[in-house]
């Protein structure tokens with residue numbers, strides 16, 4: 001009987017010792033990780049200065065090209081929304097009552113053709129409700145494609161904040 005009690009006590013002590021040691025090891029590991037990798041405030045965010053600074057963003061401007069005077073821009077990848085090669089300030093904002101982009105681009109007769117100096121026609125995909133009726137091309141622009149600038153954006157000649165290595 002006495003032996004059994006002793007063994008039980010022994011196991012309990014061993015378990016306690018084990019958990020204390022594990023705890024200690026974990027604490028040491030944490031201390032180690034923190035000591036090895038301090039995070040500098042200048043490495044947080046995109047500005048690369050102290051988080052207490054409020055640096056002025058670099059000045060940039062969009063192209064002043066009026067539609068019809070510029071060249072088309074290369075696509076970022078296959079089926080990417082084409083970037084806008086002309087200035088759009090005069091045509092914004094796009095509202096429920098007015099969408100100036102449609103004035104030039106909503107031109108079914110020109111679909112599939114690209115003529116220098118002329119607006120590329122909005123493609124069939126924008127007249128198709130891909131969620132509810134895929135395959136059915138309608139005569140009206142689908143709501144999900146109404147706010148053109150949600151997907152199509154003009155470009156400015158600026159240094160990218162983050163280098164992009166994406167390659168299709």
Ligand code: HEC
Pocket residue numbers: 065066067068069070071072073082083084085086088091092100101102103104105114116117118119120148149152
């Ligand atoms: C006055 C007519 C006109 C208006 C308004 C207009 N565009 Fe354009 N757009 C053009 C022409 C012309 C081109 C062909 C490139 C060029 O010559 O600038 C073009 C090119 C584009 C392209 C590139 C197409 C391709 O094949 O790569 C996109 C995208 C575009 N416009 C989007 C827009 C959006 C979005 C708006 C509204 C904010 C808009 N455009 C308003 C005439 C217009």
Ligand code: HEC
Pocket residue numbers: 079080081082099101102105112113120121122123125126141144145146147148149150151152
């Ligand atoms: C939800 C995102 C989205 C919206 C909103 C959108 N487009 Fe697009 N657009 C695309 C994508 C993606 C493509 C390329 C794939 C395709 O042709 O469907 C494209 C292609 C185009 C093209 C090129 C057609 C060609 O033959 O090369 C034109 C022009 C265009 N869109 C104009 C517009 C205009 C004008 C509007 C607003 C009335 C608009 N888009 C709204 C995503 C969008």
